[in-house]
Amino acid sequence: MNDFIAARSQMAISLGFHIIYSCIGMVMPVFMAVSHFKWIKTGNPVYKNITQAWSKGVAIFFATGAVSGTILSFELGLLWPKFMEHAGPIFGMPFSLEGVAFFVEAIALGFFLYGWNKFNNWFHWFTGVLVGVSGIASGILVVSANSWMNSPSGFDFVNGQYLNIDPIKAMFNGAWFSEALHMTIAAFSATGFAVAGIHALMIAKKRNVTFHTKAFKIAIIFGAVAAILQPFSGDISAKNAAKRQPAKLAAMESYFRTQPYSPLVIGGIPDTVNKKVRFGIEIPGLLSFLVNDDFKQPVNGMDKIPSQNQPPITVTHIAFELMIAIGSVMMLIGILYFVALWKKRSWLSKTWFLDLFILATPFGFIAVEAGWTVTEVGRQPWIIQGVMRTIDAVTPMPGIQYTFYLFTAIYFTLSLAVIFLLSRQIKMVPELYDR
Amino acid sequence: MLYIVIAFLFLSIILYFLLGGADFGAGIIELFTSTDNKSRTRKTTYQAMGPIWEANHMWLIIAVVIMFVGFPLIYSTMCTYLHIPLLIMLLGITARGTAFSFRSYDAIKGERTQNLYNHIFVYSSFVTPLFLGTIAGSAVSRQIDIHASDFLSAYVFSWLNWFSVTVGLFTVALSGYLAAIYLIGEADDDNDARRFIRKAWQMNILAVVFGGLVFIVAERQNIRLAHWIFGNPVSLMAVIAAFVSLVLLWLMISRGIKKTIRVFAAFQVVMILLSVGYTHFPNLVMVKGGENLSLLAHHAPETTINDLGLALIIGSFVILPSLFYLYYSFQKKEETV
Ligand code: HDD
Ligand code: HEM
Ligand code: HEM
Numbered sequence: 001m002n003d004f005i006a007a008r009s010q011m012a013i014s015l016g017f018h019i020i021y022s023c024i025g026m027v028m029p030v031f032m033a034v035s036h037f038k039w040i041k042t043g044n045p046v047y048k049n050i051t052q053a054w055s056k057g058v059a060i061f062f063a064t065g066a067v068s069g070t071i072l073s074f075e076l077g078l079l080w081p082k083f084m085e086h087a088g089p090i091f092g093m094p095f096s097l098e099g100v101a102f103f104v105e106a107i108a109l110g111f112f113l114y115g116w117n118k119f120n121n122w123f124h125w126f127t128g129v130l131v132g133v134s135g136i137a138s139g140i141l142v143v144s145a146n147s148w149m150n151s152p153s154g155f156d157f158v159n160g161q162y163l164n165i166d167p168i169k170a171m172f173n174g175a176w177f178s179e180a181l182h183m184t185i186a187a188f189s190a191t192g193f194a195v196a197g198i199h200a201l202m203i204a205k206k207r208n209v210t211f212h213t214k215a216f217k218i219a220i221i222f223g224a225v226a227a228i229l230q231p232f233s234g235d236i237s238a239k240n241a242a243k244r245q246p247a248k249l250a251a252m253e254s255y256f257r258t259q260p261y262s263p264l265v266i267g268g269i270p271d272t273v274n275k276k277v278r279f280g281i282e283i284p285g286l287l288s289f290l291v292n293d294d295f296k297q298p299v300n301g302m303d304k305i306p307s308q309n310q311p312p313i314t315v316t317h318i319a320f321e322l323m324i325a326i327g328s329v330m331m332l333i334g335i336l337y338f339v340a341l342w343k344k345r346s347w348l349s350k351t352w353f354l355d356l357f358i359l360a361t362p363f364g365f366i367a368v369e370a371g372w373t374v375t376e377v378g379r380q381p382w383i384i385q386g387v388m389r390t391i392d393a394v395t396p397m398p399g400i401q402y403t404f405y406l407f408t409a410i411y412f413t414l415s416l417a418v419i420f421l422l423s424r425q426i427k428m429v430p431e432l433y434d435r
Numbered sequence: 436m437l438y439i440v441i442a443f444l445f446l447s448i449i450l451y452f453l454l455g456g457a458d459f460g461a462g463i464i465e466l467f468t469s470t471d472n473k474s475r476t477r478k479t480t481y482q483a484m485g486p487i488w489e490a491n492h493m494w495l496i497i498a499v500v501i502m503f504v505g506f507p508l509i510y511s512t513m514c515t516y517l518h519i520p521l522l523i524m525l526l527g528i529t530a531r532g533t534a535f536s537f538r539s540y541d542a543i544k545g546e547r548t549q550n551l552y553n554h555i556f557v558y559s560s561f562v563t564p565l566f567l568g569t570i571a572g573s574a575v576s577r578q579i580d581i582h583a584s585d586f587l588s589a590y591v592f593s594w595l596n597w598f599s600v601t602v603g604l605f606t607v608a609l610s611g612y613l614a615a616i617y618l619i620g621e622a623d624d625d626n627d628a629r630r631f632i633r634k635a636w637q638m639n640i641l642a643v644v645f646g647g648l649v650f651i652v653a654e655r656q657n658i659r660l661a662h663w664i665f666g667n668p669v670s671l672m673a674v675i676a677a678f679v680s681l682v683l684l685w686l687m688i689s690r691g692i693k694k695t696i697r698v699f700a701a702f703q704v705v706m707i708l709l710s711v712g713y714t715h716f717p718n719l720v721m722v723k724g725g726e727n728l729s730l731l732a733h734h735a736p737e738t739t740i741n742d743l744g745l746a747l748i749i750g751s752f753v754i755l756p757s758l759f760y761l762y763y764s765f766q767k768k769e770e771t772v
Contacts, residue, residue, distance in 0.1 A: 061538035077514030085511040089739040092504025100750035428542040
């Protein structure tokens with residue numbers, strides 16, 4: 001493995017790991033605030049138990065999120081020093097504000113986790129809300145830093161110099177809104193489905209059914225609403241990407257030849273040698289319609305992109321298809337839940353219904369990973385779209401493959417540890433909260 | 436605005452050194468506590484650090500963000516040539532943060548798992564400040580060679596040298612000292628307090644020994660440390676002030692004063708940082724061959740510095756009061772319990 005590939009893989013695995021914890025860190029505080037609110041309002045102790053049980057799990061996720069985030073803020077410099085040297089001053093604004101948001105979050109978390117029975121109920125509740133608000137704010141901010149890499153703005157690039165820097169303009173770059181919206185919704189649907197799935201499993205096993213049913217309901221309502229909104233926001237993202245990164249769009253769709261009535265390809269394996277997709281279903285005109293709102297107007301294909309600027313097609317396309325497939329399924333499950341809730345109450349306790357949610361536990365997170373693969377791999381060979389190539393940014397230090405192995409081992413161990421701890425907490429629910 | 440940004444940078448470095456340092460120190464104290472007393476030390480540590488450790492470590496993030504937004508060339512140089520110690524420090528932070536929260540949030544408090552967490556916690560508490568100090572030592576002592584052509588001189592000897600490593604050991608001793616002084620005031624009973632006083636004393640001696648060692652090594656490596664510290668009035672005053680407050684601190688301990696002493700210990704550490712920082716200002720990194728990376732010369736363009744400064748000012752209006760309230764609340768609650 002050469003150093004460049006190793007550096008990219010290390011970045012990918014670090015972010016792929018962190019993103020799971022950050023989604024949970026953004027969304028779980030919201031769920032806790034809801035059940036905490038219900039407890040204060042109704043006085044029903046089950047809600048208090050749910051809040052406390054969740055908060056114990058969340059503390060583990062927070063610690064892991066915080067350390068993996070700390071790793072990332074150094075890794076950007078350790079692996080991509082040339083990138084940070086030039087990009088730092090331009091896209092640093094969201095990171096500075098994110099620092100503030102993290103700080104607020106860490107302080108509020110201290111109050112929330114250690115504040116049971118110490119403060120006025122509403123103050124305590126408010127600190128929990130603050131954890132969620134600052135978590136979501138930091139997620140949006142950091143995504144805006146990423147979207148700047150896709151849609152660089154706020155500076156003039158003249159003869160290799162970065163002039164007239166405007167950090168505020170860089171923060172509100174062209175891809176900012178679509179990415180932040182899509183990511184925030186994704187965090188809710190992924191976390192909502194994952195949490196709901198775990199509680200559904202417990203209901204199916206007939207353990208503490210009241211407890212788990214109430215927890216399931218809070219999680220799935222958020223998850224289902226988000227899952228239904230997700231494809232619409234994905235459509236905004238795709239239109240936006242088509243405008244600013246035609247190469248990414250062509251790779252996502254595996255769309256080789258520019259043609260009128262551009263087809264949308266569903267499924268299939270890209271054959272990059274013969275420039276076509278095998279085993280896919282082509283729907284003529286649909287891509288033109290999705291991108292241009294017009295069935296005829298051609299969409300630019302990969303043939304319009306010089307070959308040294310083309311991203312890897314196979315990975316991008318498959319990741320994209322995976323995200324779409326999961327997104328469609330999650331949307332259907334979300335709709336099904338509301339049908340059950342409003343029309344077919346009896347479904348809610350049926351085995352097949354619970355099994356569906358148990359099965360869907362990891363779906364959202366798989367889609368999140370796939371979506372980020374689309375965004376990041378689809379941007380290659382650029383680290384800053386059209387401005388700086390990834391290979392020019394990488395650290396001159398040799399031997400990165402060893403640090404890559406090391407980090408892979410660490411993330412693997414940490415994942416196992418988190419799963420282990422979480423399963424122990426779930427196991428303890430009956431003893432701690434059975435009343 | 437540049438000076439405001441620099442002030443925030445130093446503020447966050449100092450606060451990280453004090454708060455994060457005390458945090459690491461708690462682990463170091465635990466490492467050097469006899470097995471019988473370990474669990475009592477642990478309990479005090481948990482009560483004292485539990486609610487605030489995450490906030491303490493945010494200062495590092497703030498410092499890093501200021502570095503890469505405001506002083507990107509300095510950041511990228513450090514990240515390139517000090518890659519390895521930074522990496523080890525990160526591993527330390529990771530191991531320590533996770534072990535600390537895992538040991539309090541593991542739902543089943545099994546002996547073997549708790550032992551494992553404890554081991555990871557104490558050793559990483561030792562390693563992290565060791566490498567933090569090493570990094571600081573390398574940055575100011577012209578050990579980084581940006582013209583080196585082979586791997587070892589570019590990426591290893593930049594930090595693996597006697598000076599940097601002794602600075603690292605000195606940092607470990609200081610962290611332990613800070614923590615011990617802090618824990619004296621948090622102890623549940625007199626027995627514990629006496630134990631922490633003894634630890635503080637040992638750490639103090641260690642710090643003096645390693646401090647002396649730093650001077651000796653500096654002499655041998657032609658690093659003009661003595662000149663940095665005694666060669667200008669401000670640094671000299673800072674060292675004298677640190678010394679006087681150290682004497683006062685031990686006098687107070689002998690009188691049984693337990694809380695105010697932490698202010699003195701913090702003061703000493705700030706003075707030590709000040710005396711070194713002042714000599715070098717505005718240079719932050721000094722590389723082999725005489726080039727200096729200066730905060731006043733190698734900063735981001737004006738607009739970025741202005742926006743960064745503004746963000747920091749606004750941020751501190753939000754953060755500082757709530758942070759004080761956090762410390763205050765958990766301080767007060769413990770006293771009433
Ligand atoms: C729960 C997770 C999830 C689900 C169900 C979907 N997505 Fe997604 N998608 C993400 C999670 C995600 C993500 C991980 O959050 C990404 C990565 C970067 C970003 O902004 O969001 C993403 C990126 C992303 C991009 C690239 C954006 C860019 O590069 O700026 C497009 C075009 C779409 N998505 C489109 C869709 C469509 C049309 C979906 C319809 C079903 C869909 N996504 C479902
Ligand atoms: C704010 C957020 C992010 C920033 C600033 C960021 C930055 C970067 C950088 C600097 C690289 C290396 C250079 C490159 O390959 O272009 C990279 C690569 C990568 N990142 Fe991101 N990233 C972010 C979010 C994510 C997330 C959340 C994921 C999650 C899964 C992710 C997945 C990847 C992958 C897969 C690569 C490797 C791409 C390749 O080399 O082919 N990124 N990212
Ligand atoms: C799309 C990508 C990302 C998202 C959505 C995201 C979001 C979040 C969120 C919500 C948290 C707080 C929750 C928790 O602690 O579990 C967090 C933690 C953190 N993230 Fe990320 N992040 C992303 C990428 C990055 C990158 C690229 C960096 C580094 C530059 C970074 C640095 C951090 C740090 C330092 C923390 C710890 C903060 C703390 O101690 O509370 N994150 N992230």
